[in-house]
Amino acid sequence: MLRCLPRAPHRPAGPRPPSRAAPASFTAAGRGSAAPLPLSYMVFDGSTPQSPLVFLHGLLGSKSNFRAIARALVQRTGRKPDLVERLVSVDISPTESVAVTNFQAYISAMRRVSIPNGIPRSTARRLAEDQLYPAVQASAVRRFLLTNLVEVEGRYMWRVNLEAISQHMADIMGFPVFHMPYPGPTLFLAGSDSSYVSSEDYPEIERLFPKAEIHYITGAGHWVHADKSQEFITAICNFLLVP
Template sequence: MLRRLPRGSARSPLPPPAARSAVTAVPLAHAEMGVRGTRPPLVLLHGLFGSHGNFQTVAKALVRRVGGQPDLVERLISVDIGPTSTALISEFPAYISAMKSVNIPAGLSRSTARQLADSQLSSTVQDPQLRQFLLTNLVAVEGRYIWRVNLDAISHHFADIMSFPVFHKPYPGPVLFLGGSNSPYISSKDYPEIQRLFPKADVQFIEGAGHIVHQDKFEDFITAVLNFLPPP
């Protein structure tokens, strides 16, 4: 199902010179797929609880079918998130609480530890695929299993993380908001702000997909992305 709106990604205004001079670059964990060429790259950014490994299968598929992908951002795809606050509809606080409650004895094998954590999360996180996604954050450190994401920091700053800043200048390029039909993260309530900030936006929902769209409906997701990107 495709809904067309007048389209756009807001860009943050540059901070004043004094603030810019205090900014330092931070190295980010990342993975590159394919061979660097003359075309601009296609950049995939994961969401909360994610890591650079989450989109590897998607990235490999796009490299095979697209090759590489000007202005700093030529076009934008927002996957199952709108330019509004999602704190009130998100189930993440419950997931965080459940993850904090997971208790795994030291010395277990990775597979046993994951099975135990999966069982303990199941009463709160009922979707098996979502549990498997969360469990990608379970890592062994000196024989103990811990969450590599900082759950306390996420909890403390959750409202800020799930909010969206106020922008006044719209983004003029083409934008695709690609949501899951079974997810509440993009709704008709978001359309006025989408229209204001992204005047060249299309909104498309993939039937049968939840919040993790690329995992729930992989081929439909790849097809929607390829249809939106310029041809090679």
């Protein structure tokens, strides 16, 4: 099973999309619980029911973020059974991210948003965006955060648990200590305008992923798949050796 994790380093590469997989689950091992947690997922069928490509989105993201990318990859890759056991990390390093992220500021701004009940969704979204603006001035980031705004019985709220995220931000932005490397082919695919993958991270990447390639897509920021979608898809397909 090919797993594509959001974020990482140099030269394009490629994945391939999901097919009839059982519901994904996460086991909270080492956290006092071994119970699997059901995850929301979406399936895109290719020409064969084998060897799925699994996308795992990042913090405050959604499976809808990769819908268009997944469809394109299904068409480009066929999901060929011989292309398996590869990892693509999109603009993230196996290191702590606290110093390069503004997520704590985003969470704080989202928690301050207050929207009246019973108003149209378009009005609620506009009010929320206006309230986010002082702390989040990049329009693309505001639009991304607003994908988490949902209406439940006439009330507007955030889909994500902001309280829990805020309390555990250090854990989320950190990275566990691993001693065993991942031996499979790995692509770290990063945006040239992003600071999430730097040369300082290379030693740890090489230690944990000895077969890693690092590729930067010129002109892309942290959201590589959105900034340069065609280059992103081509890079992933090249990595999977798909013509």
